[in-house]
Each structure stands twice: as C-alpha cells, then as structure tokens.
Amino acid sequence: MKDLVILAIESSCDETACSIVKNGREVLGNVIATQIDIHKRFGGVVPEIASRNHVDCISNVVQECLEQANMKIEEVDAIAATYGPGLVGALLVGLSTAKALAYSLNKPFIGVHHIEGHIDANYITHTELKPPYICLVVSGGHSNLVYVKDYTEFEILGRTRDDAVGEAFDKVSRVIGLEYPGGPKIDKLAKEGKPTYKLPKTFFEDSLDFSFSGIKTAVINLVHKEKDAINIPDLCASFEEAVTDVLLTNLLKACRQKGIDTVSLAGGVSANSYLRARLDNLGQENNLKIYYPELKYCTDNAAMIGSAAYFDYINGKQSGMDLNAMPYLKLGDKLRK
Numbered sequence: 001m002k003d004l005v006i007l008a009i010e011s012s013c014d015e016t017a018c019s020i021v022k023n024g025r026e027v028l029g030n031v032i033a034t035q036i037d038i039h040k041r042f043g044g045v046v047p048e049i050a051s052r053n054h055v056d057c058i059s060n061v062v063q064e065c066l067e068q069a070n071m072k073i074e075e076v077d078a079i080a081a082t083y084g085p086g087l088v089g090a091l092l093v094g095l096s097t098a099k100a101l102a103y104s105l106n107k108p109f110i111g112v113h114h115i116e117g118h119i120d121a122n123y124i125t126h127t128e129l130k131p132p133y134i135c136l137v138v139s140g141g142h143s144n145l146v147y148v149k150d151y152t153e154f155e156i157l158g159r160t161r162d163d164a165v166g167e168a169f170d171k172v173s174r175v176i177g178l179e180y181p182g183g184p185k186i187d188k189l190a191k192e193g194k195p196t197y198k199l200p201k202t203f204f205e206d207s208l209d210f211s212f213s214g215i216k217t218a219v220i221n222l223v224h225k226e227k228d229a230i231n232i233p234d235l236c237a238s239f240e241e242a243v244t245d246v247l248l249t250n251l252l253k254a255c256r257q258k259g260i261d262t263v264s265l266a267g268g269v270s271a272n273s274y275l276r277a278r279l280d281n282l283g284q285e286n287n288l289k290i291y292y293p294e295l296k297y298c299t300d301n302a303a304m305i306g307s308a309a310y311f312d313y314i315n316g317k318q319s320g321m322d323l324n325a326m327p328y329l330k331l332g333d334k335l336r337k
C-alpha cells in the first residue's frame with residue numbers, strides 16, 4: 001500500500017499541538033505548545049483563556065511542525081483534527097484550522113475522537129502492537145476500561161461513576177497545596193513516602209466501573225483533620241496505592257472476562273511511575289503483555305491524533321466539512337460523517 005502522511009492538530013484542552021505522522025506509526029514532526037504556565041495561577045484550565053491562546057499560536061505550531069518534518073503542506077496526504085471530547089472553544093480552533101487547510105488544499109479531512117487518539121498513542125511507540133487488547137484509559141477527564149476489538153472498534157467495559165483519575169490527582173494536589181497539574185507532583189512526592197494512610201476503595205458487584213470520589217474525599221478530610229501533622233509524601237503514596245489497587249483489580253478482571261492477555265495504558269495518568277511499576281508486576285505475575293506510550297505521548301499531543309486518523313482513514317472513516325466540535329462525545333459514539 002502507498003504511504004499515507006497525515007498532518008494532525010490537537011487543541012481540545014490546554015495544549016496546542018501539531019504532528020505529521022506516516023502510516024499511523026512513524027512521527028515525522030511533533031510540536032506541542034503548552035499553556036500550563038498560563039493556567040497554573042488559576043489552579044486549573046480556564047476555557048476562554050485556553051481558546052484565545054490556541055488562536056494565538058496555532059499557525060506557528062503548524063508551521064514549526066512542517067519545518068521539523070522538512071515538508072511543505074502540499075506534500076501531506078490528509079489533514080486531521082480532534083473534534084471531541086474537550087472544551088468547545090478550544091476544540092473549534094484546531095478543528096477550523098484543519099478544515100480550512102483541507103478545503104483550501106483539496107485534501108481529505110478526518111475528525112478524530114480524542115480518547116481514541118490516547119489509545120492509539122501506543123501504536124507509535126510499539127509498532128508490533130495490534131488489536132485485540134484491553135486498554136486502561138486514565139486521563140484528566142476520562143477513566144475507562146476499553147476492549148479494543150479492532151483499530152476502530154471499541155467496547156467500554158467499565159467507566160468512572162464520578163471523578164476521572166487525573167481529576168482526582170489534580171483535586172488532591174490542590175488540597176495539599178501543590179500547583180496544577182498535580183499528577184506529576186504527586187508522582188514525585190510519593191516516591192519519598194510510604195502508603196501509611198488507610199483509604200477507602202470502592203468496587204461494584206458485577207461491574208467493572210470505577211469510583212474515585214471516596215478516596216479523594218478521604219484524603220481531603222485527612223488533610224483538614226490532621227492539618228500540619230500530615231505527612232505529605234506518605235499521603236501521596238497512600239493515594240497512589242489506593243487508586244492503583246482499584247484500577248488494576250478491575251483491569252485484571254476485564255482480561256479474565258474477555259480472555260485477553262495483552263494490555264495497554266493510555267492518557268495523561270499513564271505517565272505515573274507507580275502505576276507503571278505496579279502494572280509491570282501484574283503483567284509478570286499473570287503472564288500479560290504490557291504496553292504504555294512513551295512519556296511524551298501520554299499527555300495531550302497531536303501524534304496520537306495522526307495515528308488514530310490513519311486507522312480511521314484506511315477504514316473508510318473520512319469526515320465532511322460540516323463536522324462540528326462535540327465537547328461531550330463519548331467513546332464509541334459513531335457520529336462522524
């Protein structure tokens with residue numbers, strides 16, 4: 001088959017990103033302009049500020065990516081962008097840019113599901129990875145156990161009933177006085193501590209769903225009760241242990257239910273070193289093959305969007321110019337035109 005080079009744009013939250021990806025697995029250019037420093041002082045992402053910053057830097061990010069790949073825009077075969085889920089104003093910037101490029105260059109356009117992108121980030125790092133497998137998606141906005149039946153076929157086996165894992169990390173970190181985003185800071189502090197605090201873990205009978213609000217609330221109550229006496233590194237280690245126990249218990253159940261021995265991690269929290277180490281152990285103990293994306297492809301980036309766009313495109317899933325941003329798009333929604 002002829003090579004397919006896709007220019008992809010991601011702007012669903014607080015990173016403006018562009019990537020050029022060949023055949024869904026080879027990254028030729030990858031640029032990410034992060035707004036973390038801008039949103040930090042507000043303790044989280046401010047949607048209106050995010051949209052304005054995307055507008056300011058999208059053209060430069062695309063240009064820089066083309067320079068990195070040493071390509072002219074006319075040389076790419078198709079243009080892709082995230083169309084949901086995410087912040088509507090932020091999504092519209094990348095989506096409109098991609099549609100304008102595709103229309104003016106008369107190239108195919110592919111709207112990509114952000115979570116499918118996170119899942120597909122693994123195809124870049126692991127060129128041998130093929131469906132079927134189970135993917136544990138743990139990001140700032142989503143926590144799902146997904147059965148990846150094929151490159152474009154996903155079945156949700158379990159989902160969070162309240163907070164997403166990354167959201168719990170960020171809320172806990174705010175309560176203990178760490179800067180946004182809290183995940184990486186908790187990851188670092190937990191290495192200096194021990195899991196000495198007992199936190200409640202929620203499991204549902206006959207369901208692979210998750211709940212993290214109990215763990216989060218218990219941490220918040222502990223901080224308020226013990227005040228200065230609290231040992232922050234121990235609390236971080238305890239929080240990570242409780243969250244990871246819940247995630248991995250359900251992940252193992254999902255593998256047994258489906259008779260699957262291949263597992264991948266995806267989303268921002270897949271950068272967490274404790275979660276990765278525990279998953280490695282789980283893999284060794286249960287004879288599972290474990291995959292996770294390179295650190296730079298765990299959090300939001302456009303290479304993962306370029307990868308997902310490739311598999312969509314070769315499976316006939318091209319989008320029309322009337323595709324709108326869909327902020328609340330769920331995994332498995334087939335709303336693409």
Ligand code: KG4
Pocket residue numbers: 013118138139140141142165166167169170181182183184187267268269270271272273298299300
């Ligand atoms: O996937 P992502 O970049 O954005 C969404 O699509 O939501 O995920 C961002 C989330 C944030 O909640 C951040 O705190 C978390 O990923 N995160 C981590 C780590 N690095 C990023 N959480 C735990 N440990 C990390 N090392």
Ligand code: ZN
Pocket residue numbers: 114118139140267268299300
């Ligand atoms: Zn994301």
